[in-house]
Amino acid sequence: MDQFMQAAIDEARLGRSEGGIPIGSVLVRNGEIVAKGHNKRVQELNPIKHGEMDCLNNAGRQRSYRDTVIYSTLMPCYMCAGTIVQFKIPKVIVGESRTFDGAREFMESHGVEVIDLDLQECVDMMNEFIEAEPVLWNEDIMEL
């Protein structure tokens, strides 16, 4: 397992242990973690705190993201994908897209490289959560 995806998975599991939604994210530059984050909709009653957004929040002000890679345990939604496009993050590595297909084509159409590792561990983590908390998950992706 890639150490950065492992760090994103650890963030996701931390979120689940807090009663939240198990999606984690890590921002990397030059082989080092700049910031980590996880979905905090439940913990902070905050709909904009998806995993990737929390990670970018925690990274603070960066002069540029052109030399960064963002990892996420799940394919980014349009909010997170729009942020990646706006911030000009050139590369996204995701754990899976089977439980949520997200906005891959939108990112690719803006020149973002998207790599889907299709990890069974990430699929299992989301399926366990969606089965346990279907209403919460549908609220997070606005499918209510």
Place this chain on the structure above:
Amino acid sequence: MDQFMQAAIDEARLGRSEGGIPIGSVLVRNGEIVAKGHNKRVQELNPIKHGEMDCLNNAGRQRSYRDTVIYSTLMPCYMCAGTIVQFKIPKVIVGESRTFDGAREFMESHGVEVIDLDLQECVDMMNEFIEAEPVLWNEDIMEL
């Protein structure tokens, strides 16, 4: 002046008075303000706190946004536009798009109605800021 756009302008001016970027936003449902917000990149050292994102943060968890309208003093960037699409906010009313053209076509391609009031007051507010703080503005839209 529309009272909701006036409230968004008031938020933008509050942000400028705090040393921040003068962009404000208001979320409205059934003719009442649900939440207000303004760009807080400077105030909170937070790159995800654009005006619209701060407003949606302040609105907290909402069951649905299908009956809401979001106002912004400036055309939304891809981060904020992606959030509007993801949250299924059906209508966006903006103060202007002359100083930043944003992601109008992206929103419209996803069925969002976008109304641009093209208000000179909003254009003047942004031009004053961009002239005074060009580096900060370019950081916020990632044009460094």
